[in-house]
Amino acid sequence: MIKLIPRAENSRAMIILSPIFALVLTALSAFVIFLFILEDVKVSNVFFTLFIEPLTDTYYFSELLAKSAPLIIIGIGLSIGFRAGVWNIGAEGQYVIGGIAGGAVGLYFYNVEGFWLLPLMAIAGILGGMLYAGIAAFLRVKYQVNEILVTLMLTYVAVLFLSAMVHGPLRNPSGFNFPESRMFHDSALLPVIWEGTRLYISFIFAILFSALAWFGIKKHMFGMQIKITGSAPRAAKFAGFDDKKTVWYSLLISGGLAGLAGLFEAAGPAGQLTPGLPQFYGFTAIIVAFLARLHPIGIIFSALLIALSYVGGENVQIDYNLPSSIIQIFQGMLLFYFLACDILIKYKVVPNKTKN
């Protein structure tokens, strides 16, 4: 039928066109799925609610920005490791541990006012995430244990640990035995940057981290170290890069950023520690990073796209009574088509004319 022929050099046109192809294919597939599951509703209405409405309404738009912040922060960290060939799949766990560590600091200083408290909580959140990802780094460097398995399994441990904390030591003493912590007091809550919405200062940090990562990857030897290690490990040794350090850096940076994102969630939209802290941001950020082809600025845009699917997805759940898994289906299809279309950058499709 058809065959793929390697291109002599990467197609610049396809670098731009392949994401567009992926979006179109995702939309077409979504259309077909909606045709099957919707009764008495026009597919076009659902499409409007899903993709357009969140962009037209200021509240929805602020929600979109707010949801993108943790995705950007975690995605940036993951993209660095992915470039180096270090596969941290458990950002969700580091996010939870970061939330617990930072949140615990906030609760320890309950009702103590001071500008220093939030930075202290942020540092605790970062350290928590780093420590948790550091377990995987230690095991990989010391015993060649695969970091994919370690980080993934530790995610479940983290979620259960959060449950134990909010059922036990961190439970609100006057909370009628509900498994949640006290509400954080003012000094322990993130400042809002858009009055009347849930858009917190974390969004500004997300943009800052993207810029910083762009500098580190494009302008600094650190980026070369990461890229060369991921692309040609022996050449990295030849250049004098320590492969063990690369593993440590990759996991500590991605773990620290995931931990910070967890603290931002706890001290922002949640305002307390609850078993509902994990929102799958840690897993979704993997999609975000790959949709952006690991590019630090691209991650902002892919995070906004995925955030759109969250906000729009919630709306169609409410308006049309659709199942919540519609969001995951959408995100899964997007990544699938995106990776599939990317092959067009390196290969061209021609009709197969060989006999037999």
Place this chain on the structure above:
Amino acid sequence: MNYQLEVSNITKSYGDLKANDNVSLNIKDSSIHALLGENGAGKSTLVKIIYGSLMPDSGQMRWGGNSYSPKNPFEARENGIAMVFQHFSLFESLTVEENIILGLDGVGLNQNFTDEILKYSKQYGLDVNPQQVVGDLSVGARQRVEIIRCLLQNPKLLIMDEPTSVLTPQEVSDLFVTLKKLAADGCSILYISHKLEEVREICSEATILRGGELVQSCVPQEHSQKELAEMMIGKKLTELARNKINFGSEIFSINNLSEKSDDLYGVDLENINLTIRQGSIVGIAGVAGNGQDELMELLIGEKSSGDGVLNFNGQDVGLLGSHERRQLSMYFIPEERLGHGAVPDMSLEENMLLSRPDSSGMTSSGVIDWSNVASFSEKVIDDFNVQTPSSKMLAKSLSGGNLQKFMVGRELIRNPELLIVSQPTWGVDAGSANHIHQALISLADNGSAILIISQDLDEILSLCEQIHVLSEGKLSEAVDMENNGLEKISQLMVGSESHD
């Protein structure tokens, strides 16, 4: 004059590329005929056409006077054409006899060929034991198995593709005896090579190809090695000669270096000692897989060699990484280009940064000065005549010779006090090889020390004034070249292991 094979005006194109353009070649009865040319000159295409695995676009062939156009190698073999490929096709776990039988058309494994194998073995000095497992054989012995397999088909023409590239000098001279006997008995030989001294020694005629076209057919003995090389590459070669040999003080030494290999199939290095003086070129000869990779890894600093074994300018460098060693003016060129000395999927500019002493100014506290990196890349490309549209090209898009020139240039513009290089011209075209050798010589003329690890004995002999041999992880003393030096090197290369 009778011709066994006449090839007339063969043309074969791949798209726009003419791999063979109107090429003719006549092989006389009972003669050894050389086919000379650089990589990409069209030798393989021509041979594939003769052997039936490619069909020409136009042109004719005659075999023993009759029209000949084989549609597949099977047909070529039926006509009496046999070929020994550069890369052997033997099953390591089977015996010599089983391998030989498997290579014959229309023969079952139940037949017994021991006597016939021994007959050819004796007749042509091809020493093999039919019952030995091929996995235990040396490269030279494997080649003998391939030749016997061909002889069982009673060929009138035997094609040999780069037969000596992996052999020790002793094995080479044994092979020549065999080939001369074969030719005398009526089997013509088409000898593909780029080693001109060998061609002058055993071939009675040579056909030279360049860029898919026929340069000329000549009698190799009527031309000097340099003239043949110049016909092959189409331009003048610089004569290799040290201008001033001015040895200074000792700059680098390896002292009692022993190292167990991490790899199950690696070679353990045993008690290696070596000293290098300023201004000298020292060579380490030896067949690949005798510890060269393991030694290079320790010399570059990719693996720590521990205290007290590596001394550079009075400083113990055994614990330093490769970047720290470069800061002291030790530079390295590894054997593997793609994936070791260069990152295939990165541009030449990015690859420039693999070797980046602080003094180069390409980085300052880790921040990359890309404009500086670009100008250094341009300088390397200009100074070393690297053929590439720009310094933004991916390393993998360059030909072997051009990438090698870039890698050599990248280290040489730092004007190293010590350069350690493995296989500087492996798989590199003759023009680039000449350029690289010239650059190494002028570096040493200016007082730098160079250590060359190479399988190419000609290269070592033409460049080095101090030669050691690495065999089974042990390094010999410097070989005294005055009395039968070549013979001693040959014995040392084979080592204690006997291949009988």
